[in-house]
Amino acid sequence: MSSTSQEGAILSVNPLSCLHDEPVCIKVSGLKPNQDVTLHSSMKDVRNIHFMSYAHYRADGNGEVDVDVMESLGGEYEGVFPMGLFGSLAPAPNEYKYTRFFKRDVENPNLVTISVHDGHLSAETLCSSEASKPLSSVVHERHYMAPGVQRIPVRYGKVRGALFLPPGDGPFPGVVDMFGTAGGLLEFRSAQLASRGFASLALAFFNYDDLPKGLEEFDIAYFEEAVEYLLKHEKVLDFGVGAIGTSKGGDLAISMAVFVPSVIACVCINGYCAPAEIGMRVKDHVYPAFDLRYDYIRLTDTGVMMPLSCRPERKLVEKLVLPMEKSRAAFLFIVGADDRDVASEIHAQLAHRYLASHSYKFLVMVWVLLVQAKGEI
Template structure:
């Protein structure tokens, strides 16, 4: 601490004697969460050691931080997109390391996961420069310079509309402009509650997005949710005045992917132009009710492993069944499907499922519709880019609160999120904006 205070004192003395203060540029200061930042520090001494630190307080009042250790060049400048971090929560040349490597500060509650609940408000991040290579105690130190930035899931002009119609519950996000736009049904996995932030971001990229609630909530009972619920939601989206009714997609993660694949294969009402399935499996068909599908999974609960008090769920669906009746007949799917999988997924056997889907679709003659992205070292929770990696986090399983192991390592997971999001948006644009209208089947 004495050495750090001495470094700070010397730096301040230099600034006062020369009249030159460090300058921190962070652009853009207000942007979507998937936009890359340009961070540059100027007016440092040549070869000066500094720490770039980013801190964020979540809506739950938990504090998250990331930091990198840098050495300025001969001109006293650091360009984060070009210069390597020598240590900290990330290393190497990482233009967005201050975002994707965020973690709870020491002493925080265990099992945290950083998720945006109120998409109508921004996430605020304080980015600061400290003299010397520091690893802790930032709140007790005085920064050389600080900038505050805003990161949004909703672009200006995006409309958020609560939806409760014909028994369907969710939130509709409508892009700015005259429309109509392509639409998509956004379905998350086994976690409870309505998750809106991905749908808000997709609307910010030009898609009317319906974030669909379909698991237990105060208004919805899982025992009443059947295939007709998703078909009704699809029809509501399809009939909306701002939606191009023949340009709809299904977008699912985890259990939401199982629903997307089931609807694409079996429904006579849901005829999507394309499907995006993240970390999912066809080995959990949803042919009648959601409850029945969940009960089938529960029959294999003895396969669940616990290591270091963390739940490993993936074995519950392994081996992938050979019996065709126990999995979605993906050979019947008639639209393009994009699978996004993590090679270290510890929650669902997404990689093994994709391999089996390739075999089934090749035999059925529709393999040309399937595109598979597999990212070694990535885990289950593949989210929009620059979202912090969570190898494990708290999860409600039935009535019990557990710690679920999702898998993945920070750097490869961050790379997977950035690469897959770019490819997902390109896939959706290709099939919803640019492709010719679907022929009637």
């Protein structure tokens, strides 16, 4: 839980090992009164890409720093932010600026090295080969899977994915978990859902195992088969399941809620209320998709093409909205208002208006304002 250096500084991280979504308390003692220090967090993903964060603090009259209550004076964030050293992790100065953290192996934790350094240091100094040794450091483990959670590879008919089961006999509420056009199988959310009591099926729909390598026309039968697998499992409650999806997975989750009667709850995160790019086949009928269009794209000074807005024509999307009034599911829309790639706010508004016009009662929308650190995207 703590580490002591020769200088007498003691860095404590409590708990030393916990779930990925749990808070920790970070404290430093044994410093000089009013000493300036830098707290630094560092970790690497499966590709060995380095991510880091840092913050400047000033010890109190007793030579102590308590991140829970004290303000950061600079660095990656300012003010009181107890989980700031985790919430502001970003690629280190020597890495590509827009690299996204990549996690495939959810059975092993993320290892985060937290250290305290004398003085207020920059990111470049902290990453320099000439940087002085920290006053104290601790390795902290952040797990996606709670003790006792099971991961079961799934090959059921055409369905491919991984089922995560909470510890115990159950039965547990079931959920189908999907992401977007990154493809493959992303498991980190399902692992966390299982750690919180849900039987979660991380579902792949292309570029995984023997599934198609590229995006093709979707058939609701595939997703219905995934629901069937869950409902047949002895540890899953058999009265219905939920569907949760991000981006393209959002409109797939809505399609499931509309066309698969056993789906009784739907969470759409930064997604669409109509099929995007690729249509959905339901028996002999194909629900057409709209094309994603960027109104304006600029080239940043680092050579990145950045969409400034993505606003499909409302009238076009309105014609293609899935018939959500046929669903018996409860809907939750979560929207990132600063999303530069998906016009999810427009889609949530259209869904709200559409469902309200049909006297639909089970709808919740959450707008999340993403605050840009230092004005950067």
